[in-house]
Amino acid sequence: MTDWAKEFEEYLNKSFQEIAIGEVVKGKVVKIGKEYAFVDVGLKGEALLPVDEIKDEKGGFQFSEGEEGEFLVIGRAPLGGYLLSYQKIREKKVKERIKNSFEKGLPVQIKIVSLIKGGYTVKVEGFVPGFLPFSQAHFREKLDSPEALIGKEFEALVVKIDKENLVVSRRALLEREYELKKKEVLDKIKEGVLDGEVFKRVEGGFLVDFGGVLKGFLPDKELSWFRITDPEGFLKRGDQIKVKVLSFDPSKEQLKVSLKALEPDPWEGVANRYQEGQQVKGKVVGIFDFGAFLEIEPGVEGLVPRSEIGWNKNLKPKDILDLGDLVEAVILEIKPSERKMVLSLKRLEPSPWEKFVEEVEVGAVVKGKIKQVLNHGLLVEVREGVEGFIHVSNLSWERIENLKEKFSPGQEVIAKVLEINPEKRKLSLSVKHLTPDPWENFVASHKIGDVVEGVIKRMASTGVIVEVFQGIEGFIPFKELSEEFKGKSSFKLEKIAEKYKTGDRLKGKIMVLDPENKKLHLSCLKYLEDLEKQELETYKEAFQKEGTGVRLGDLLAQKLKRA
Template sequence: MEEVVEATETVETSAQVEATESNEVATESTPEMASDEELEENPLVGETETVLAHVFSGEVEGEVFTLDQLEKPSDEYSKDEYNQLMGMYENTLNEIEEKEIVTGRIISIDDKYVVIDIGFKSEGIVAVNEFNNKQLESMAPGDEVDVFLDRVEDKDGQLILSRRKADILQAWEKIEASHTSGEVVEGLIKRRIKGGMVVDLFGIDAFLPGSQIDVRPVRDFDAYVNKTMEFQVVKLNMVAENVVVSHRALIENDLEEQREQILDTIESGQVLEGAVKNITDFGVFIDLGGVDGLLHITDLSWGRVDNPSEIVQLDQRLNVAVIDFDERSKRVSLGLKQLQPHPWEGIQSKYPEGMKVQGRVVSIADYGAFIELEKGVEGLIHISEMSWTQHIKHPSQLVEKDDVVECIVLNINEDEKKISLGVKQLTTDPWADILERFPIGSKHQGTVRNLTNFGVFVELEPGIDGLIHVSDLSWEDKIEHPNEVVKKDQEIEVVILGVDFDNRRITLGHKQVMQNPWETYAKEYTPGTEVKGSVVKVTDRGAFVALEKGAEAFLNMTKSVVAEFKEGDEVEAYIFRFDEQGKNIELSQLDADQKKVKAAKKKAEEKADMETGAPTLGEMSGLAALKEKMEAEEQAEADQKAKNEE
């Protein structure tokens, strides 16, 4: 039994409604039941029509036609008439190919779709969102429009058209033509990205590198966003859909003629006006109007410049002098300081020797500090000219960079552009009257400042030091290192032994504060004198004996009558040898040595008597004769002189 139901059936065009077979059966359905695929492929989904359909029960109703019957000509037309009509219909159809842009006529426009006739068997539709608002406002049925034929027929027999693809394809064709011919095109800068900007070029995103925006470096990229500019397509890759444009190329083309004119007339010594284009650590690039010149940091000022931004700013306009122009490389060297007088002109009159000046510390080296007296004029305070008394190891102990210091002009070498300065000359030289304050032989109190292997440095007054040699610390003790006797910061009494004014050195002595005991020992311990003492130290060679007067003597085992010694043993012996200069006394217990010493002593005494005793009669008579002879010669000389005067 057949049931008649009401169904919602999707239709695409009026032609499809007519072609719907009567035996199609649809169950109750709603628009919500349509699949996503149907919505995507059928843009008119949602428009419904109520039809009556039969539920097929297996029984055939009505008249049945075969395919051959359907293909036969109608009874109303003969076969020739039918073929003629079919030919006339087919001639009205255009020959079209897929993936091409075709021109169609707008049939109708509604809120969702635009129906377009491209001269094919069926019309096509294009969603209104593929047209911009301006196009939609100006379009009307009957107008012609270019569309892209994507497919002649989809699975539902629908003609697939696209306005967006037509725009894109036309845009690529325009971009390709512009790239080939070099034609200038307009584009809208949409946004900023890393390395440059994105430009809308006929709906295609093109890349504008930051370096291609202007001939000058761009500092504010955001200022170009939403700005329409002219561009030249400099790179195109259709496969990769890569488009690179440049605005700088257009500017350079305009500047080329101006550039050639400047290069033809430029020469050394010429003064030109330019704008600061870029600032680097080593200098400044100046735009002279299509030609860039380099203003090196050393040519910015006669003075010291740490960074070019101290002198100039970006986009600043200024006059510069052409220092050099290389015609081969087209490089232009510029100068700014050359437009100003040289600061060394009249330097002798500005800074005479002995003048007190003020300056800023601009640099510090191991050997001294450089002082800027004015821009382009610097002097050196050598480390040796910083203090009369302090031992300065590095100038940073006294000055720091950017300090303002006072100093004295010592010397000017105009040829080498050098000025010698001094700080210590601001005060009186403490060495000028050093001998008046520290005469040789005078005693003073000092402070131990440093100990070395060879002696002790003692501060006599702030900045005045003297040296006590290790040999001048004690008359008697044999000192290997000064720390055996003194300590740092200890107060010590000294005697001035010598003053070297040229080298600024003072020789001091500590043992000289006391009387030399060896002068007494020389009288008490003459060779042959019998002495007593006690052993204080024993060695393989002998024993050291402390004598009663305080001296220490050495008793060699070869001069001893005892086989061995122990510390504390009492010893009786004779002075065998006494060396005052070498501070050395030798003992002996052998009688033979005593006899030798006594004999030598007696002989020495006899010799001394002969040299210092009264003259003999013979000597006296000889002297008298010599005296008479000398008096006679003097008288003869006087007589001759008087005769000559007459």
């Protein structure tokens, strides 16, 4: 058969071919008009397709001229030919896909269109109308208002489907995804390492989000082995981080994590690298009233207590150190298990006591300032860091009644070194030893039986204290004052004080002279008795020599009257 004959036969077959209503046919869009598109479906004339059925939401066409597609025959055209529908075949395919997703539990795409009673109208897979209840619209989130979801597109699960109703649930899908993610996170918690996202800064650390299903706490001290002065600037919201699980309480869903635990601990091997007594160099990274921290190496810090900053007790860390200073120190104590290292700056230099012992000997004269006046003596700083003590008995050869009346803090004193004990850091000083002991001169020129004169200084309970020379006091018992008190066992101090007043001068005979114990006892009564005997002898000799005839009794009476 020739080619023209074959073509003619095909034309005749098309002319008499019929298409059933409801049949799906393939066709090519030949021309797009105002109301209809003309589609060649292989018949003599073109079928008609309403233009609205191939327009998208933005007014554009889903087909262009010359493009092929499948269409549903829905009837006869008014002027002959067939009437096609693209929407119905599309709807049929979408409904089949939605039904398949429902049966398999697969999510579908929805777009929220408008509010209605009890929920929202939605378009499922961009085409089929459905219903989304308010209670199924969200999960673990707060909505500012129901209108906030209008126009939004989400994935959801089909929970009901029949000829009249298509109900979807976004919540069901989110819950399922939440449980899956949660199981995944819990499995990784068991493994010990998690990937998370910094959620926000909180007091003492950060909250880290893990898959949107669990939040953990990352303390500041777990950020790094190295010192971080600005934790808030170390991490920011949205940072993706990998952390190690430190602890997890499933019942409370409390999770604690660490960044630094994934890094090598710089304190490992510290005991092999450093020993007590070793001199090290460090950078000042923290200054406080209680001391200063030195970074010996990255992540390894030691504390210099305030007491180890300098030998001066009043020295504060900030007085000599600044952040960033590089200084040398001595390791006093090291405990790697406790991550503890104690350092000292002052031990690099000899202590003030060591210098003092090298330069000063017993017997030397030193100058200092009174630090404190005590009841039993003075505390004197002779050098910075070296203090000595002057006992009240070493302040003066004379008796001092009230130290606080005679001495005050800050007053300068000169003293002689009596004793140096570097081990106990004890320094004994004396002021009185700067001058000769008055007792030595007194003993050299006096003996028991000598008569001395003194000034009444004070009244004691059993006698009178008199100063016979500067620095030497003597004691006269009441019964040795005069015949009036001789032999008495009790005395009225008021009566004695009326007769013997401070400043009065008395003469007495030395009865006890004990220089070792600084004791000097006098007797006025013995002095008077000796004086009386001496004068009687004098008068007696005069009487015998002159022979005046004057009676001895008269002479004695005259003498006693003059006395």
